[in-house]
Structures are given as C-alpha cells and as structure tokens.
Amino acid sequence: MDVQRLELLRELAERRSITEVARATHRTPSAVSQQLKVLEREAGLPLTERSGRGLILTDAGRALARSATDVAVALARANAVWDEFRHHATGEVSLVTFPTAGEMLLPGALQQIAAVPGLIVNCTDKDPELSDFPALTADFDIVLAYSLRGQLPWGGRGLTVVPLMTEPLDVGLPADHRLASRAWIGPADVVGETWIGAPDGYPFERILHQIEQQGGGRALVAQRFADMRLIEAFVMAGLGIALVPRYTWGGDQPGRLTLKPLRGVDAERQIVALMRPDRAERLAVRTVVDVLRAEAARVQAEHTSTAPPSSP
Amino acid sequence: MDVQRLELLRELAERRSITEVARATHRTPSAVSQQLKVLEREAGLPLTERSGRGLILTDAGRALARSATDVAVALARANAVWDEFRHHATGEVSLVTFPTAGEMLLPGALQQIAAVPGLIVNCTDKDPELSDFPALTADFDIVLAYSLRGQLPWGGRGLTVVPLMTEPLDVGLPADHRLASRAWIGPADVVGETWIGAPDGYPFERILHQIEQQGGGRALVAQRFADMRLIEAFVMAGLGIALVPRYTWGGDQPGRLTLKPLRGVDAERQIVALMRPDRAERLAVRTVVDVLRAEAARVQAEHTSTAPPSSP
DNA sequence: CACATCCATGTAGCTAAGCTTCACACTTAT
DNA sequence: ATAAGTGTGAAGCTTAGCTACATGGATGTG
Structure with missing residues (x-):
C-alpha cells in the first residue's frame, strides 16, 4: 500500500510497458519490476499478465490503478495547499499545443505568466494528426487539444477537461x-x-x-x-x-x-486543456490554466466585438 | 510530500504532543521529530511552534494536516478496493462502546461477525462520562457514541458519523x-x-x-x-x-x-458509530458497521412490533 | 531556590528498503 | 538464424529512517 508503488502501477496502466515506465520515472526497468512484484505480493493476487513480450494488467490491476489516481489527486491537492500558503505557484509546468492554438493563446499567456516569479512554463508543439491527445497527458502537464462538437473523445478516460473556448x-x-x-x-x-x-x-x-x-x-x-x-x-x-x-x-x-x-x-471546434487529474490539482498548473482561460476569453471578445468576419 | 510524514503531522494535530504520536505509531520521539523537521523543510515554512514545553501547530500546519486526511482516505479506499477483489474483509477492527449499547448490540453483532473468517473485532467499553467520544477515534476504529437530539457534538471535526438507531x-x-x-x-x-x-x-x-x-x-x-x-x-x-x-x-x-x-x-437518544474518515473506508470496518446497523434495526423492529412498553 | 520531571530535539550509528549493474529467458521481427 | 525487443532475477551499494543516548528549556515541587 505504498504510494510510490501505486504510482508505478498507475504509470504502467497508462504506458503499457515497464520499460516506458522506467524511462518516465528515471529508473531501471529492473527496479520497476521489483517494486511491482512487491505490490503484487502485498495484494495477494496477480496484477499483471504476460502477453507476448510485454505484459498487460489484470482486472484487479486496473482497479488498483484507478484508485491510485485518487491517491495521487489527494496528494497533489495537499501539495497545492501549502503552495497556497506560500502565495506562489512555483515549479515547472510542461505544455503541448497544436500550432494554431499556440499561436493564438501562448504569446499573450506567457507574457502574463512571466510576471509570476518562480513559475516556469515549458511549451512544445505537436501536430494533432500524429498525436493522440489523451496519451500526451502522460508526458505533459497541460495538453491543449480540440474536438468538434458532438465528438468527445476524452470522456471515459478519467482526464480533467477544462474548456477554453469554442x-x-x-x-x-x-x-x-x-x-x-x-x-x-x-x-x-x-x-x-x-x-x-x-x-x-x-x-x-x-x-x-x-x-x-x-x-x-x-x-x-x-x-x-x-x-x-x-x-x-x-x-x-x-x-x-x-x-x-x-x-x-x-x-x-x-x-x-x-x-x-x-x-x-x-x-x-472546441479548444480545451486536457490534464491528468492529479496534475490538474497542482497550483502551478491551475495558475497556467487560469491564465489560458482568461487569454482565450480576451481573444474571443476582441474578435466578436471589433471584427466580425463578414465586415472586416 | 511523503505520505508517512503527512500521516505523522495528522497524528500530531490530533494528539497534540510528539511523545504521544511516537507512542501511537510505535516510534521514538526523536524519529517523529526528525520526520516533522524534514516535512517542515520541504514545506518551506514553519508547521509547529513551541509553546511551553510542548508545541502547537501553526495555521499552515493545521491546513496541511487537514489535507493529509484526504490522502489517508484515498489510500484507505485503495486498500478497500483490493480487499473487495479478494472478497474477504480481513484484519483487526477495534471498537469502544458505552455499556448499554454494548449490551444491546454487540453480542448479536459479534455472532454474525464470527462467520466471517479472518475478521477479528476487539471490543472494549468506556464510561461515557469520562470519555470524550471524538477523541477516542484516535485510538479505536469504531466508537459507539450517543447524543440527544438537537445537540450534535461531532459536527465540525471531520469525523464520519453513521447513525445506527434512535x-x-x-x-x-x-x-x-x-x-x-x-x-x-x-x-x-x-x-x-x-x-x-x-x-x-x-x-x-x-x-x-x-x-x-x-x-x-x-x-x-x-x-x-x-x-x-x-x-x-x-x-x-x-x-x-x-x-x-x-x-x-x-x-x-x-x-x-x-x-x-x-x-x-x-x-x-441517537446512537451512532463515530470514525476517523480514513478508517471508515476500510472494508473490514465497513463490514462491522454494516452488521451493527443491521443488528440495530433488528433490535428496534423486535421491540416496536412485539413489545410496546405500555403493554409488556 | 535547587531539584526532579517532562518535553522536544540534536548526534552517532545501524538496519533495511530500494536502487543499479549485470546476466538470463523469452518473444517477435529481419 | 540472428538481432532487438520485452520482463525478471541475483549481487552489491547507497541512503532514508530508525534507535540509543545526550542536551537544553519549561514547569512544577521540596
């Protein structure tokens, strides 16, 4: 019932491979395997199954991984509590965007964020065709994604979705x-x-x-x-x-x-910020998302009031 | 942000003394003090203050302790998940009761619980005058308590309250x-x-x-x-x-x-089960509480149907 | 006022959890 | 068949976190 181990299981549920989990957590595959083994012994029933040269989670493993998310959320929330006490959202926040949203929102947003000392935002862009938006949440704190109305690909995954604009x-x-x-x-x-x-x-x-x-x-x-x-x-x-x-x-x-x-x-199209629920709780992340929301509203207001496209 | 350390802080918030926390967690006072010191350094601001020969928590410390409870709840819930997968509520559950409720509920309840293998319930009684019911939750998983209607002494403490009967x-x-x-x-x-x-x-x-x-x-x-x-x-x-x-x-x-x-x-009088929220999530604890609720309903039904007190 | 007591907290040292390195077994692709 | 991918095991090392012991204040008590 150690949190570190639960975290590893959760990573495994997302990344589907011990090698990937090891890479993401800066560890050796052997270390990950050993810890999962311990967790399995504590649980008393198998959490993984071999499948080809990889492995997959059992039902029990998936269920445990799900509740591991709740633990991570509570932990991140606790972390946010003392960040709020210190009045500064500190740390690094990583963000991926697709090109058009990045062009529209990021310059303005990052200018505002520059005013917050100690808050560092690392941005990258990824082509939306190549990228499975939800999968990117494993590697980035904030994923700017879009979907057309009616299709909501990020429903059942348990991700936190914050609408920015339509x-x-x-x-x-x-x-x-x-x-x-x-x-x-x-x-x-x-x-x-x-x-x-x-x-x-x-x-x-x-x-x-x-x-x-x-x-x-x-x-x-x-x-x-x-x-x-x-x-x-x-x-x-x-x-x-x-x-x-x-x-x-x-x-x-x-x-x-x-x-x-x-x-x-x-x-x-609806532009949203997509996050793993635990990361969404971080004060630094919440701060960035708030700025993005404000910036999106600003852009939207500017366009609807001054420049309707029918009469530029 | 280690869970063990947060747990220690939470205990300190309840027990008001490092020595008591050490006793409750089977550790040396020195060990507790060291861990809290580490937590304080991680947090970057003081969590405790010396007061006389003891110490008290700062506002930040209390806030952190509160969110530590949420972490403990999530963790206990994760634990319950795999207990449910294994279909047996196992482990020990400690319970205090005041005499009359014990006489009324416990014999019947423990007979049913005896049918669950691996589930051990340790009961004690404590006189309600001497005991502050909420404080007992620090040392017992389940506290049977009562209150008269109108007075609800266990409101703001963040305890889980399960009504058993009136x-x-x-x-x-x-x-x-x-x-x-x-x-x-x-x-x-x-x-x-x-x-x-x-x-x-x-x-x-x-x-x-x-x-x-x-x-x-x-x-x-x-x-x-x-x-x-x-x-x-x-x-x-x-x-x-x-x-x-x-x-x-x-x-x-x-x-x-x-x-x-x-x-x-x-x-x-209303008879309730009083628990710390994290302990309330344990499957073993939930099982015992369910049995107590059923037993309470049985006793109540028996009395109202067969023996109204006006005509015994 | 000295004394005993109770508290928290430092220092030194030990134990054990958890990591890396290396080696191996197994499955799939070339 | 060889190569490259996967997960796992054994041996060794590092270090986090414990105990034991000593210290410094604060509070009662002879």
Missing part, C-alpha cells in the same frame, strides 16, 4: 473570389469549389463531409496540408478555398484573404 | 407504582417524584431539566448512578423512578419494573 470555423476565400462580397456562405455555395483540405485523419475532414451532404455534391480536395500558414498561402494564390479557424487567422494580408461564416453546418 | 428514553417505574397502569406519562405526572439520576455531565440530565421545565416543579434526584443495572435495581426496590433507554432494558424482571413512554418531552 472557435468557429469559417471559409477562407481569396479577395477576388466570386463569393467575397457575401455576408455568409451555405453548403450549396461551396460544394463545387476546389478545396485546400487537411490530411486524412484530421477532424476538419468531417466538416467537409457535412458540407458535401448538406450541399449535395462532392468537394474537390486539391491539396492536403496540416500547416495553416501554408493553407492560407494557397488560398491567397487562388488555388482553392479552405476551412480556417476564425480567431486563429492572423489577418496578416488584408484584402487578399477574407473569412466568411458558414451557415447550415455545425462548424465549430 | 432509542426512546422511557420512564422506569416499579410495578406497584401509582402510575404503573397508565399508558403513557407526561412531565407533570413525574415532576414531583424521587428520581434515580445519572452523574453530572451525563446528557440524560438535560432531559430531566426539560421535564422540570415542562412540568413546572423540581425533580428530586436521590441517587446518581452511571450503571444502568444499578439504576434498575434501585427502581425495582421502590427507591425512585428513572429514565431508562427502551431497547437496552433487558426486561429481566417482568412484573417488578415497567417502562412508560414519555410524552411532551423530546426524550430520545
């Missing part, structure tokens, strides 16, 4: 496009267009499918890019139109690219 | 008493009587005061005893009347002592 997805058009003077756009207007899409597996594809269904036709996807800057360049060159997140759009080249809201299709 | 307090009369044929009794009927009371400090005294207020007079308390058997003997000898818990009464001497319900006065 961002409309508009249609990006070159300034000289035939639809550039319209206030908004419906599926039928654009179903025949040439599109600059996202690679397979990106959730944006689902919206394109919706457009096809609602509009009654097939959208021609000429190119598939992950980088939004690249997509915008293609649109401005007149090589196609694309779905563009409204707030993320820098508005860099006024006159060469305009955004039109899409009606009749549920085109929104 | 027991009416009747008036015990000798069989040849002038009121022995009445179906029930009001305050005015008995305010002038000679009473066999409880020692000062017992909550029963409050009910006697209520009777005096409602009845308009003064009750003459001839003797004060704590032992219920003794009180009953005095009543049967015609030396006075007394408040007798209805279900506790053995009914030993039919015809020599009768119980009459008291109307117009809120004469009930």
Whole structure:
C-alpha cells in the first residue's frame, strides 16, 4: 500500500510497458519490476499478465490503478495547499499545443505568466494528426487539444477537461473570389469549389463531409496540408478555398484573404486543456490554466466585438 | 510530500504532543521529530511552534494536516478496493462502546461477525462520562457514541458519523407504582417524584431539566448512578423512578419494573458509530458497521412490533 | 531556590528498503 | 538464424529512517 508503488502501477496502466515506465520515472526497468512484484505480493493476487513480450494488467490491476489516481489527486491537492500558503505557484509546468492554438493563446499567456516569479512554463508543439491527445497527458502537464462538437473523445478516460473556448470555423476565400462580397456562405455555395483540405485523419475532414451532404455534391480536395500558414498561402494564390479557424487567422494580408461564416453546418471546434487529474490539482498548473482561460476569453471578445468576419 | 510524514503531522494535530504520536505509531520521539523537521523543510515554512514545553501547530500546519486526511482516505479506499477483489474483509477492527449499547448490540453483532473468517473485532467499553467520544477515534476504529437530539457534538471535526438507531428514553417505574397502569406519562405526572439520576455531565440530565421545565416543579434526584443495572435495581426496590433507554432494558424482571413512554418531552437518544474518515473506508470496518446497523434495526423492529412498553 | 520531571530535539550509528549493474529467458521481427 | 525487443532475477551499494543516548528549556515541587 505504498504510494510510490501505486504510482508505478498507475504509470504502467497508462504506458503499457515497464520499460516506458522506467524511462518516465528515471529508473531501471529492473527496479520497476521489483517494486511491482512487491505490490503484487502485498495484494495477494496477480496484477499483471504476460502477453507476448510485454505484459498487460489484470482486472484487479486496473482497479488498483484507478484508485491510485485518487491517491495521487489527494496528494497533489495537499501539495497545492501549502503552495497556497506560500502565495506562489512555483515549479515547472510542461505544455503541448497544436500550432494554431499556440499561436493564438501562448504569446499573450506567457507574457502574463512571466510576471509570476518562480513559475516556469515549458511549451512544445505537436501536430494533432500524429498525436493522440489523451496519451500526451502522460508526458505533459497541460495538453491543449480540440474536438468538434458532438465528438468527445476524452470522456471515459478519467482526464480533467477544462474548456477554453469554442472557435468557429469559417471559409477562407481569396479577395477576388466570386463569393467575397457575401455576408455568409451555405453548403450549396461551396460544394463545387476546389478545396485546400487537411490530411486524412484530421477532424476538419468531417466538416467537409457535412458540407458535401448538406450541399449535395462532392468537394474537390486539391491539396492536403496540416500547416495553416501554408493553407492560407494557397488560398491567397487562388488555388482553392479552405476551412480556417476564425480567431486563429492572423489577418496578416488584408484584402487578399477574407473569412466568411458558414451557415447550415455545425462548424465549430472546441479548444480545451486536457490534464491528468492529479496534475490538474497542482497550483502551478491551475495558475497556467487560469491564465489560458482568461487569454482565450480576451481573444474571443476582441474578435466578436471589433471584427466580425463578414465586415472586416 | 511523503505520505508517512503527512500521516505523522495528522497524528500530531490530533494528539497534540510528539511523545504521544511516537507512542501511537510505535516510534521514538526523536524519529517523529526528525520526520516533522524534514516535512517542515520541504514545506518551506514553519508547521509547529513551541509553546511551553510542548508545541502547537501553526495555521499552515493545521491546513496541511487537514489535507493529509484526504490522502489517508484515498489510500484507505485503495486498500478497500483490493480487499473487495479478494472478497474477504480481513484484519483487526477495534471498537469502544458505552455499556448499554454494548449490551444491546454487540453480542448479536459479534455472532454474525464470527462467520466471517479472518475478521477479528476487539471490543472494549468506556464510561461515557469520562470519555470524550471524538477523541477516542484516535485510538479505536469504531466508537459507539450517543447524543440527544438537537445537540450534535461531532459536527465540525471531520469525523464520519453513521447513525445506527434512535432509542426512546422511557420512564422506569416499579410495578406497584401509582402510575404503573397508565399508558403513557407526561412531565407533570413525574415532576414531583424521587428520581434515580445519572452523574453530572451525563446528557440524560438535560432531559430531566426539560421535564422540570415542562412540568413546572423540581425533580428530586436521590441517587446518581452511571450503571444502568444499578439504576434498575434501585427502581425495582421502590427507591425512585428513572429514565431508562427502551431497547437496552433487558426486561429481566417482568412484573417488578415497567417502562412508560414519555410524552411532551423530546426524550430520545441517537446512537451512532463515530470514525476517523480514513478508517471508515476500510472494508473490514465497513463490514462491522454494516452488521451493527443491521443488528440495530433488528433490535428496534423486535421491540416496536412485539413489545410496546405500555403493554409488556 | 535547587531539584526532579517532562518535553522536544540534536548526534552517532545501524538496519533495511530500494536502487543499479549485470546476466538470463523469452518473444517477435529481419 | 540472428538481432532487438520485452520482463525478471541475483549481487552489491547507497541512503532514508530508525534507535540509543545526550542536551537544553519549561514547569512544577521540596
């Protein structure tokens, strides 16, 4: 019933391999194996089973790992208590983001965080196609993730989810496009267009499918890019139109690219912070998340009041 | 942030002295002092303060101790999880009771518990006058306690309270008493009587005061005893009347002592199991409490159906 | 006022838990 | 078949945390 051992079991439940757990906890695989063995002996029943050259957890093992999370949460909360007593959220916080959210939120957020002494935030970006968002919570304190409405991939995993904002997805058009003077756009207007899409597996594809269904036709996807800057360049060159997140759009080249809201299709993405519940309790982590929420609200307010996309 | 150390701090919060904590945890005072020192250094601010030759906790220390309880609860719950997987509540459970509840509940309960292999229950009794019920939870897993309605002494301490039963307090009369044929009794009927009371400090005294207020007079308390058997003997000898818990009464001497319900006065006591929240999570403890609840319900049902005190 | 007592806390040393290193068995890919 | 991945075991070392003993204040008591 030692906490360290329970923690190891929990890591094993997430990382599926003793070698990975050892790497993550800066230990030898042998040490991890020995500790899990002790835990198993204490428990009195097998917690793991060999499967191929790896191993998997038994039902008992999974159940114990689940309650190990509660222990970790309580422990992290205790830690937060004395951080609050000292009035400073200290320590390092690691964060991954997908590119567009990072561009939109992180510069402003980190400027505010710089004012907090002793709080260090390490940011990285990862391409959302390659990455399984929930899995990243094992290695990062905060994972900025997005999902389209209706699909909620991070429900049953026991992760803490903090919504930051919901961002409309508009249609990006070159300034000289035939639809550039319209206030908004419906599926039928654009179903025949040439599109600059996202690679397979990106959730944006689902919206394109919706457009096809609602509009009654097939959208021609000429190119598939992950980088939004690249997509915008293609649109401005007149090589196609694309779905563009409204707030993320820098508005860099006024006159060469305009955004039109899409009606009749549920085109929104929800941007959230994803965390392991114990890490979410850390005062340093909570502080960063609060700043992110405020920054997201600021961005959203700025766009809705000053610059509706129909009349830039 | 080690759990062992947090546990020590929590013990210190309850026992107010390092020596006592050392005794309770089977350690040397020096060892306890060293560990608390480490914890203090980790926390970065003082957790204790010297006060006379002892010491007291600072605000930070108390706050940390509180959250240490949550950690202990989570840990105990994890422990219960694998106990449930093994389908047997094992281990030792210690229990204190006040005499009357012990007589009423424990024999039946322990007979049932004997059927559970590996579950050992150690019982003791303590006189309720001498004992501060909440304080006993530091040394016993389960504390059987009682309180009169309205007064709830175990509210803010963060203890787990499981109600077992509410027991009416009747008036015990000798069989040849002038009121022995009445179906029930009001305050005015008995305010002038000679009473066999409880020692000062017992909550029963409050009910006697209520009777005096409602009845308009003064009750003459001839003797004060704590032992219920003794009180009953005095009543049967015609030396006075007394408040007798209805279900506790053995009914030993039919015809020599009768119980009459008291109307117009809120004469009930609530019998509860009092536990430290982490101990309450242990499967073995929960099992014992469940048996106690069932036994209490059985006793109550038996009395209300077969033997209303007005017609024995 | 000295004395005994009770408390917390330091110092020295020992024990044992938990780590690393190395070696081995086993399973899958090339 | 060889190589590279997996988890596990035995031997040894490091160190966290304990005991034993000694010390310094604070509180009663002759």
